[in-house]
Amino acid sequence: MTLSPKTDVRQMWQKIPFPLDFKIYLFNYTNAEEVQKGAIPIVKEVGPYYFEEWKEKVEVEDHDDSDTITYKKLDTFYFKKELCGPGLTGEELIVLPHPFMMGTIGVVIRDKPAMLNMIGKAFNGIFDNPPDIFIRAKALDILFRGIVINCARTEFAPKALCTALKKEAANRLIFGPNNQYVFSLFGMRNGTTDSHVVTVMRGMNNVMDVGKVIAIDGKPKMEIFRDKCNEYEGTDGTVFPPFLTQSDRLESFSGDLCRSFKPWFQKESSYTGLKTNRYIANIGDYANDPDLQCYCDSPDTCPAKGMMDLVKCMGAPLYVSLPHFLDCDPKIGEAVKGLNPDVNEHEILIDFEPITGTPLVARQRVQFNIKLVKTEKIDLCKDLPDTIVPLFWIEEGLALNKTFTNMLKHQLFIPKRVVGVLRWLLVSFGLLTAMACILFHYKDNIMHFAVSNGSDSAAKIRPEETEQREISVIGEAREPPKVEM
Incomplete structure (x- = not known):
C-alpha cells in the first residue's frame, strides 16, 4: 500500500x-x-x-x-x-x-470600494450596456x-479594468487576439x-x-x-x-x-x-x-x-x-x-x-x-x-469497476482466505506433531508403566493354588451304602 x-x-x-x-x-x-x-x-x-x-x-x-x-x-x-x-x-x-461581473464587484467592495463607480462604467463598455x-x-x-470579454475598448474605465484583469486574473482567463479575454x-x-x-x-x-x-x-x-x-x-x-x-x-x-x-x-x-x-x-x-x-x-x-x-x-x-x-x-x-x-x-x-x-x-x-x-x-x-x-x-x-475489485479480491481476499485455512491446518498439524513427540520421548516410561501394571494383576491370581472340587447341589458327595444280599 x-x-x-x-x-x-x-x-x-x-x-x-x-x-x-x-x-x-x-x-x-x-x-x-x-x-x-x-x-x-x-x-x-x-x-x-x-x-x-x-x-x-x-x-x-x-x-x-x-x-x-x-x-x-x-x-x-x-x-x-x-x-x-x-x-x-x-x-x-x-x-x-x-459570475465574472458579480465576482469582480465582490473583490472591489472588499479591496478597493472607492472604485465601485468606475466598475459600473467598465461593465457598460466591456459588455455593451447590459440590462441586468x-x-x-x-x-x-x-x-x-x-464567454468573450471585450477588452478592445479605449475608454478609461474598461481599459483600466482590463489592465487589472491581465495582471490579477491571469490564471482564470484565456487571453485571445485583439484584446479579447475569454472567461x-x-x-x-x-x-x-x-x-x-x-x-x-x-x-x-x-x-x-x-x-x-x-x-x-x-x-x-x-x-x-x-x-x-x-x-x-x-x-x-x-x-x-x-x-x-x-x-x-x-x-x-x-x-x-x-x-x-x-x-x-x-x-x-x-x-x-x-x-x-x-x-x-x-x-x-x-x-x-x-x-x-x-x-x-x-x-x-x-x-x-x-x-x-x-x-x-x-x-x-x-x-x-x-x-x-x-x-x-x-x-x-x-x-x-x-x-x-x-x-x-x-x-x-x-x-x-x-x-x-x-x-x-x-x-x-x-x-x-x-x-x-x-x-x-x-x-x-x-x-x-x-x-x-x-x-x-x-x-x-x-x-x-470489476477489473479492479477483482484484482483486490484475487490479490488480497482470496490469499487471505487461503492463509486463514492454512493457519488452522498448520495449528492442527503442529498439535499432532507435538503429541507425537511427547509420546516418542516418554515411550519407555509408558511401556514400563504398562508392564508394571500387568505384573501386579497376574500376581493376584495363581493357577497352582486353585483346587478342582466337585460340587453337588445337595451337599458333599458321599459313597452310597453297601447293601448285603
Whole structure:
C-alpha cells in the first residue's frame, strides 16, 4: 500500500487508469428581471452535464532521503452528450447571475470600494450596456468554451479594468487576439497542468503516513488563515492509510478549497461483495465549531452554518455549500425558491475497503454560490436582494469497476482466505506433531508403566493354588451304602 515506484498502488495513484464521473448541474433563473428589482430568485436545476474526468500526476519526483514525492496535477475533461440528462446537448440557453461581473464587484467592495463607480462604467463598455447582472449563454460556453470579454475598448474605465484583469486574473482567463479575454468556469482547468507543486509522503518508512500532504509549493503550511487552519492535515484525497477502523476519523486536504475535511464513520456497507465502511462529510458550522473558527477573522465574521467563504482561497467572493443548501442554515434556503435538498442525492460519501484503505465508491458533491450584492454605487446592483444564491453544483464520482475489485479480491481476499485455512491446518498439524513427540520421548516410561501394571494383576491370581472340587447341589458327595444280599 506504499507509494513505492514498484507497486500497483503507485501506478494507479500517479495516473488513474479510468475516468471519474464529473457531473455539473446549473441553476437556471426563471425570473431574472424580477430578481434585478429585488424579488426572491426562482431557480430550476438543469443537468447533469456529464464529463469524463481523467486525473494524472505529472512532473513526479521521488525523494528517498525524506520518503516523499513531489508532483503537479493534470485534469482533462471530455464531454459525453449521450450520458447527460434527458434531452440535454450543452447548447441550452442558461440564465444565471454573471459570475465574472458579480465576482469582480465582490473583490472591489472588499479591496478597493472607492472604485465601485468606475466598475459600473467598465461593465457598460466591456459588455455593451447590459440590462441586468445576469448572463444568458449556452451551457457549454459557460462551463468550458468561454464567454468573450471585450477588452478592445479605449475608454478609461474598461481599459483600466482590463489592465487589472491581465495582471490579477491571469490564471482564470484565456487571453485571445485583439484584446479579447475569454472567461469560463472550468476552461482553464481542462488539459492544463496546475502550477502548484504538491509534496506527499510515500509511506515506505511508515505506511500509516502514505499520501499525507506535508507541503505545497515548498511551504509546510498556508499563510491565509489563522493558527491551526493553515496546516495541511490528511492525505491528498486519492490514497488513504490501511487498516481503517470504525473509530478512525479520516483526513484529506483539498487544495481547491484550501482546507482539510474529516469524514466520519456512518455505517457498514458493501460493494460488489466486498465489505466496506461508509464515511460521510459536510461543510460544517464555522461559527460554532472551535476547530473551524480559525478559518474566519473572528467568530462574528464566520459564514452561516453549512457555508464556506472562498475569498481567501480563490480570491473570488464565492461560497461553497452542499447542493441545494443541504445542512445549511434554513434562512439561506428560504431566500431562494426551487431548491429541494435530499440527503441521498446531495451528501458527500465514501465507501472504504478498511484493510487496504481503498475508496471503492465516492461521491464528492459541492455547490458554488455567490452573493447578489446590493450597492447604490452601481446602477446594476442598487435593487438586488443582497442574498447568497446558487450558481451550479458538481458531483465528482468514483466507482471501481470489476477489473479492479477483482484484482483486490484475487490479490488480497482470496490469499487471505487461503492463509486463514492454512493457519488452522498448520495449528492442527503442529498439535499432532507435538503429541507425537511427547509420546516418542516418554515411550519407555509408558511401556514400563504398562508392564508394571500387568505384573501386579497376574500376581493376584495363581493357577497352582486353585483346587478342582466337585460340587453337588445337595451337599458333599458321599459313597452310597453297601447293601448285603
